[in-house]
Amino acid sequence: MTKSSANSRAAAVRLLIRVLQKQQPLEDALDPVLQGFPARDRALTRAITSTTLRHLGVIDALIDKMLDRPLPEKAQEIRHILRIGITQILYLNIPSHAAVHDTVALVPDRSKHKGLVNALLRRIDRQGEKLLAKIDIPRVNTPAWLWESWVRHYGDETARLIAKAHLTEASLDISVKTDPGKWEAELNSELLPTGTLRRATITTLNELPGYDDGEWWVQDAAAALPAKLLGDISGKLIIDLCAAPGGKTAQLAAAGAKVIALDRSKNRLKRLTENMERLRLPVIVDVGDAESFVPDQQPDGILLDAPCSSTGTLRRHPDVAYLKSQADVEKLSGLQARLLDNSAQMLKTGGLLVYSVCSLQPEEGEAQVAAFLERNPLFVREAIKAEEIGGAGDLINSEGDLRSLPFHLGGMDGFYAARLRKISTSSA
Structure with a gap:
């Protein structure tokens, strides 16, 4: 040896x-x-x-x-x-x-x-x-707390497909600032219908063309979708809550928004700032707690990518299955509810709130948004249309929300996202 x-x-x-x-x-x-x-x-x-x-x-x-x-x-x-x-x-x-x-x-x-x-x-x-x-590999390889949750919510067949997808390591997915068609060839990648570039092989990032020039960043195909749900944001004020490490922040800034990136962790924001400097994207960085943050100006839109159990990321982070439990899901669900309620307070009337989590657990996704809409009558759901996400209608659930699963589009993170509009009292 x-x-x-x-x-x-x-x-x-x-x-x-x-x-x-x-x-x-x-x-x-x-x-x-x-x-x-x-x-x-x-x-x-x-x-x-x-x-x-x-x-x-x-x-x-x-x-x-x-x-x-x-x-x-x-x-x-x-x-x-x-x-x-x-x-x-x-x-x-x-x-x-x-x-x-x-x-x-x-x-x-x-x-x-x-x-x-x-x-x-x-x-x-x-x-x-x-x-x-x-x-029975899919069943045996999945901790009981996850398997039982997925079977209850998605059914046995889909739970098996999810578990099977977790046996395969994730590809390298890339978001580009502009012209994905050009970079498809430059990066020896495949252009997915949602606009993400995918490389089958993972390599040292700074050896790839365009990295040092700040032309692109690594971001899972599913993680790149929530920011798109805010629509045309050029010139608008958008707050990215719980922003670090900054993949979604970069999308918002590249789309021409005036972005405030908020996170409670100075260390994580340091990494976000370094990423924005490499990408040459202007962003206002602010240290603060999204549960109580009050902006100087009400934003046109908010992207809340909330802390969650991360069970949608098991292809890249298989340790999550053994580090988290149902108790964590319940604790995080309470935090998510508080973050949503504060987001509702800070958003201007007519503005959009996009809530997302990289979780497969319904308590953090579908049930979370249903409870929010019950206690916040000034918000209505705006259903997502397939053409907004490259025609990938399979990623939209019956309520009109985003629900990607690990076996979609050849492999992607499990994500949930809902788009919520703040309406005036008179139109409620």
Whole structure:
């Protein structure tokens, strides 16, 4: 085993400990664990860890099926070692002999589990595909709290399609300031009907044409849709609430709006400011709490991309399934309601409020907006038309709101968005 492979595999185990035992988001754990790692080792470690999390339900089912008795609670690190070994054998293009040898070497020589790890990984090498064929992969790979919610709201067939889509890593989606047709060829990408450019392969961003010149930014195809729902905003005052890291802010500014980007986090706003400087887009940045923020001038429109459970982003962030719970959904739903109510107060009469979340949970989407409309009689829903989103009518639900699912358009984030108009008392 080379030092490089040992470091990458050992680091993957440390990352799993941080995510699954210490409840730390993978993105937050990467830099502390991988500090000083060469780019190649960082990439391997990240691939092993994220792929393990993406298939964790199935991997654990395989481990439990092969064990005569459960591993003791104090042997969690052994389970993590088994997890990354199975990932390498079944899901990554790593030769099995190297995956087995280098993973077993992570088990201390004095451990009574060394032989067990070796035996189980060799069995996976021999029988893994046969064992997989006996597993209901979409169901087993989805935590119960998510599966039950999706089946109740979407039905079993759609829940299965959602879970299946989460097994595939997301492509690189790009939003451009102008002329997507030109950049389709420049970036070796596909132009989606909604206007997003999609690259099948992910690469170092600053190596792609136009990045340093500020011509484009990375943004999932679904995340690019809510800003479009404000319509023609040239010259209008738009407040982007909870704005960081700034993908939607960039869309609004590129469309000619006067944009106030508000976020409560100075660190996140620092990143937004850096992004706007690279893109050469003028934006007013303000630190503040969107629950209580009062603007100097009532805006023509508000984009509220609210904090949420992020269950629509599992293709890119598979750790979310194990970091969040139904309790988080309920807590965040309360925050979303307060943000909506303050948005209603600050918006000018006749203005538009677009509410969005990257969540698949109805409590944060459909039910949230239904409750808002009940308690805010001065707002009415303005149904979205297919032509506003490139003719993608499948992304519009029966209420006229946006509801994208992870299997739509060849893969996109699960998103919900509603467009709400503030009317005058006389027209209510």
